[in-house]
Amino acid sequence: MIERICKLNDITINTGVVALYNEKQVAIFRVSDTEIYAIDNFDPFSHANILSRGIIGQDQGQLFVASPLYKQRFNLQSGQCLDDEDVKINAYETKIIDQEIYIDA
Amino acid sequence: MYSQYIFGINLENCCMKKNLVIVGNGMVGHHFVQQAIKEKLSEHYHIHVFSEEAVPAYDRVQLSSYFKHFDLAQLNLVDLEQYQQEKIMLHQNDLVTSIDRENKIINTQNTQLAYEILVLATGSYPFVPPIPGHQHENCFVYRTISDLDAITQSAKKSKVGVVVGGGLLGLEAANALMNLGLETHVVEFAPQLMGIQLDVDGGSLLRKKIESLGVHVHTSKNTKNISAGDQHTLKIEFADDSQLETDIIVFSAGIRPQDQLAKVSQLDLGERGGIVIDNACKTSDENIFAIGECALWDQRIFGLVAPGYTMASVAASQIAGNLEKTFDGADMSTKLKLLGVEVGSIGDAHARTDKSLAYTYMNPREQVYKKIVTSSDGKKLLGAVLVGDTSDYNNLLQFYLNDMPLPAEPECLILPSMDGAPSLGIHALPDTAQICSCYSVSKSDISQAVNNGAHTISDIKKCTNASTGCGGCAQLVKDVVNHELTQLGIAVNNNLCEHFSYTRQELYHLIRVNEFKNFTDVITQLGDGTVGCHICKPAIGSILSSCWNEYVLKDELAGLQETNDFFLGNIQKDGTYSVVPRIAGGEITPEKLMVLGETAKEFNLYTKITGGQRVDLFGARLEHLPHIWKKLIDAGFETGHAYAKSLRTVKSCVGSTWCRYGVDDSVGLAINLEHRYKGLRAPHKLKLGVSGCTRECAEAQSKDVGVIATENGWNLYVCGNGGMRPRHADLFATDLDEETLIKYIDRFFMFYTRTADKLQRTSVWMEKMEGGIEYLREVIIQDSLGIAQQLEDEMQIVIQNYQCEWKTTIENSDKLKRFNHFINSSKGDDNIVFVQERDQIRPANINEKQTIKYQEVN
Numbered sequence: 001m002i003e004r005i006c007k008l009n010d011i012t013i014n015t016g017v018v019a020l021y022n023e024k025q026v027a028i029f030r031v032s033d034t035e036i037y038a039i040d041n042f043d044p045f046s047h048a049n050i051l052s053r054g055i056i057g058q059d060q061g062q063l064f065v066a067s068p069l070y071k072q073r074f075n076l077q078s079g080q081c082l083d084d085e086d087v088k089i090n091a092y093e094t095k096i097i098d099q100e101i102y103i104d105a
Numbered sequence: 106m107y108s109q110y111i112f113g114i115n116l117e118n119c120c121m122k123k124n125l126v127i128v129g130n131g132m133v134g135h136h137f138v139q140q141a142i143k144e145k146l147s148e149h150y151h152i153h154v155f156s157e158e159a160v161p162a163y164d165r166v167q168l169s170s171y172f173k174h175f176d177l178a179q180l181n182l183v184d185l186e187q188y189q190q191e192k193i194m195l196h197q198n199d200l201v202t203s204i205d206r207e208n209k210i211i212n213t214q215n216t217q218l219a220y221e222i223l224v225l226a227t228g229s230y231p232f233v234p235p236i237p238g239h240q241h242e243n244c245f246v247y248r249t250i251s252d253l254d255a256i257t258q259s260a261k262k263s264k265v266g267v268v269v270g271g272g273l274l275g276l277e278a279a280n281a282l283m284n285l286g287l288e289t290h291v292v293e294f295a296p297q298l299m300g301i302q303l304d305v306d307g308g309s310l311l312r313k314k315i316e317s318l319g320v321h322v323h324t325s326k327n328t329k330n331i332s333a334g335d336q337h338t339l340k341i342e343f344a345d346d347s348q349l350e351t352d353i354i355v356f357s358a359g360i361r362p363q364d365q366l367a368k369v370s371q372l373d374l375g376e377r378g379g380i381v382i383d384n385a386c387k388t389s390d391e392n393i394f395a396i397g398e399c400a401l402w403d404q405r406i407f408g409l410v411a412p413g414y415t416m417a418s419v420a421a422s423q424i425a426g427n428l429e430k431t432f433d434g435a436d437m438s439t440k441l442k443l444l445g446v447e448v449g450s451i452g453d454a455h456a457r458t459d460k461s462l463a464y465t466y467m468n469p470r471e472q473v474y475k476k477i478v479t480s481s482d483g484k485k486l487l488g489a490v491l492v493g494d495t496s497d498y499n500n501l502l503q504f505y506l507n508d509m510p511l512p513a514e515p516e517c518l519i520l521p522s523m524d525g526a527p528s529l530g531i532h533a534l535p536d537t538a539q540i541c542s543c544y545s546v547s548k549s550d551i552s553q554a555v556n557n558g559a560h561t562i563s564d565i566k567k568c569t570n571a572s573t574g575c576g577g578c579a580q581l582v583k584d585v586v587n588h589e590l591t592q593l594g595i596a597v598n599n600n601l602c603e604h605f606s607y608t609r610q611e612l613y614h615l616i617r618v619n620e621f622k623n624f625t626d627v628i629t630q631l632g633d634g635t636v637g638c639h640i641c642k643p644a645i646g647s648i649l650s651s652c653w654n655e656y657v658l659k660d661e662l663a664g665l666q667e668t669n670d671f672f673l674g675n676i677q678k679d680g681t682y683s684v685v686p687r688i689a690g691g692e693i694t695p696e697k698l699m700v701l702g703e704t705a706k707e708f709n710l711y712t713k714i715t716g717g718q719r720v721d722l723f724g725a726r727l728e729h730l731p732h733i734w735k736k737l738i739d740a741g742f743e744t745g746h747a748y749a750k751s752l753r754t755v756k757s758c759v760g761s762t763w764c765r766y767g768v769d770d771s772v773g774l775a776i777n778l779e780h781r782y783k784g785l786r787a788p789h790k791l792k793l794g795v796s797g798c799t800r801e802c803a804e805a806q807s808k809d810v811g812v813i814a815t816e817n818g819w820n821l822y823v824c825g826n827g828g829m830r831p832r833h834a835d836l837f838a839t840d841l842d843e844e845t846l847i848k849y850i851d852r853f854f855m856f857y858t859r860t861a862d863k864l865q866r867t868s869v870w871m872e873k874m875e876g877g878i879e880y881l882r883e884v885i886i887q888d889s890l891g892i893a894q895q896l897e898d899e900m901q902i903v904i905q906n907y908q909c910e911w912k913t914t915i916e917n918s919d920k921l922k923r924f925n926h927f928i929n930s931s932k933g934d935d936n937i938v939f940v941q942e943r944d945q946i947r948p949a950n951i952n953e954k955q956t957i958k959y960q961e962v963n
Contacts, residue, residue, distance in 0.1 A: 005928065005929050006928045006929055012664065014663070014664025015671075018926060018927050019927060019928055020927045025934070032635075048678065048679050048680035048936065049936050050676070055643065055664075055665075057637060058638060063636065066638075068667065068669075068676055071639065073639070
């Protein structure tokens with residue numbers, strides 16, 4: 001199901017926001033001008049909806065967000081937790097069409 | 106060498122386990138227990154420890170620090186859980202009264218117990234000369250916690266205190282009396298102070314120095330009589346007919362071995378007391394050992410803890426069957442700080458060795474005295490005396506202990522290093538060199554530990570115990586570790602993270618000189634890649650703020666901020682935030698207090714008073730934050746920066762305005778300081794305290810910067826800490842006027858901001874700083890680096906660019922969009938659920954959330 005979320009420029013570069021997509025909370029990150037990633041907003045470690053508020057980083061080429069509560073890192077492309085191989089959250093396909101961001105999953 | 110049969114017992118038969126009994130739970134007795142655990146003696150014996158004291162072993166070497174914290178726990182050595190785990194029976198409050206050696210049974214006040222092996226660690230007691238009047242209730246000794254408590258109590262009613270005895274412990278006692286606020290006198294029988302450790306010149310310089318600190322010193326005084334005084338409680342009369350009036354007397358005239366038990370049990374004693382032991386630490390009874398200050402070895406009593414520890418470990422090894430380990434005497438060299446004066450003494454300080462040569466250096470301006478004693482051929486170091494500067498001590502001690510050949514001109518070892526005296530490199534030390542004398546840790550012990558993977562000082566401490574006794578060898582241990590790491594080819598890496606091969610300090614400097622204003626410039630010019638990570642981004646965000654103090658939510662800075670700085674609130678476990686407006690100095694009007702109450706009520710916030718004299722409002726939903734702050738700012742509040750690594754609060758007592766004891770206006774100063782430094786972003790949070798008098802109700806000495814009013818101005822304390830690693834602040838400068846005080850604090854904060862590591866509090870920063878507080882004084886007060894003006898100018902920029910971040914944010918509709926939970930919906934986060942507790946909200950736990958959701962669905 002493809003769904004329009006917001007304008008590209010609604011997200012400041014290097015930060016994240018939360019979208020309500022198909023009744024679910026999805027964290028969307030803008031890493032550079034046109035690089036957008038989406039993963040679950042729910043942090044399985046803290047049980048809070050806060051991953052969108054983490055800091056974006058890079059570890060040996062892998063893009064990640066670090067949870068703002070207890071700092072576990074999640075791969076932005078796959079949802080895999082970098083600090084606990086047993087934990088993986090959902091990642092979502094994103095598209096940019098005419099300066100608008102869509103989730104297509 | 107391990108023998109299965111020891112003292113005729115088959116160790117494999119556990120049912121036959123017999124008793125190993127230790128009498129005394131002082132430092133040495135406790136150390137023996139530790140060694141017994143290490144030697145696994147509990148596999149072969151039931152271990153019993155008897156102590157006549159009610160408290161387990163504590164650190165007597167650090168006894169004087171009790172006057173700073175009055176907290177016995179900080180001195181405690183015994184981990185009772187460990188005793189329990191190792192099945193060691195500790196019998197407290199139970200004095201051993203006699204030994205039935207024939208039947209191998211001890212009799213105590215409460216019981217009888219058979220022993221296989223007995224270890225006496227009964228220690229010593231302070232000698233009180235039998236002067237008429239010495240039993241007066243205001244006469245004390247300086248030995249145990251209860252002595253210290255009694256002195257403290259008595260000092261409250263006293264003005265003058267006299268210490269009888271000018272030795273090492275006497276001067277420590279004098280320091281304690283000074284700290285208790287008494288006019289302090291030291292009375293010594295000999296013509297000089299510290300006669301055992303220092304020569305005449307060293308002793309007279311020490312005297313001069315401590316007299317300049319306000320201690321009255323009386324030497325060559327033979328105390329004859331103590332009676333009731335006229336102006337004060339007591340009068341001391343001396344043999345030369347002079348007199349001294351005082352309120353309390355502390356005797357510190359040496360120690361005597363506690364050998365009563367050995368005496369009644371007819372063990373061999375020395376002529377003047379002490380339980381005679383051989384090299385195996387055995388007494389005249391082969392089943393009884395004696396260790397520590399109660400033991401007499403080669404006609405000598407060792408009144409320091411290190412030899413006692415060595416005896417403990419020898420005895421434990423002997424009992425385990427390792428008969429090769431023996432006690433062969435001990436080095437009595439010592440280095441310490443008395444009343445703030447550095448003193449060191451090594452070996453033959455008095456040059457008593459036949460034909461020895463003495464070299465001396467005396468600097469009357471710096472008040473430094475150094476002497477070395479060498480063999481007649483000048484090749485071996487026999488002894489040394491250092492007063493006023495002990496920086497050469499470690500170097501000299503290594504020459505002395507390891508019999509290392511001296512340079513052709515040995516005087517260069519103590520002359521000021523105009524061109525750098527040949528310091529003994531770590532590589533030059535033999536493997537056997539003893540680094541930590543408290544725990545007998547050699548250089549090779551440390552290099553082995555490093556080779557086995559212990560690469561940090563704390564790891565080394567854990568596996569070797571080095572530097573966990575008196576701590577005097579800390580620097581040396583660090584040097585050895587670094588040397589070994591370099592040998593292994595392991596670079597000591599202080600890089601910020603994988604994206605920057607610089608330390609925080611280097612980055613701070615580069616950002617400032619290059620005038621970088623955003624992360625992109627910093628990472629493209631100084632780092633790797635373009636993205637960075639959760640380590641370097643906030644660190645650089647903080648540096649940029651420290652330098653330029655721009656609005657933290659500017660587009661190019663926003664992504665660098667932790668969520669707390671990003672939403673200008675403290676995130677809580679459920680994703681809500683807390684709101685803390687600034688209440689400078691803790692002073693607030695009733696009107697403002699009511700606004701806080703009304704706001705909390707309107708937005709259903711949990712309220713709590715903080716330790717920093719403010720009000721914390723919890724449970725604010727993201728989308729409510731701007732509305733809450735709008736209300737607060739309209740009422741005249743501004744942000745409290747509780748979310749930032751920056752200045753938090755300046756705590757104050759009510760001060761001279763109201764308090765009958767107050768000396769100065771602590772609230773007024775606290776408010777000034779808080780408004781001056783608010784918004785300063787630093788490597789970590791900063792807290793201040795201002796007390797209006799020496800009663801210190803604002804707890805300023807537990808803050809990064811503490812200020813205490815005196816009759817003549819303000820005393821400045823720095824680098825204190827509460828929290829996880831408590832540390833008392835150091836007295837930095839005294840009797841300052843407000844202008845100078847502020848100047849010093851400006852410089853101090855900016856120097857810290859410049860040079861600290863990321864997330865390093867001022868206390869740790871100081872502890873790691875080479876040269877410590879002295880160096881800091883040189884930089885801040887004497888301007889030794891010539892940067893004082895720069896530091897003040899930099900602070901001025903921070904102050905000028907201050908803005909209330911919340912005010913800026915609520916005036917900027919673009920920034921406010923961020924505070925909606927969803928970018929594409931006006932709903933809130935349905936996962937935030939509260940329940941009631943003690944009439945307020947708290948976050949629901951998972952079970953409660955499920956119940957509540959279930960109820961909603963139905």
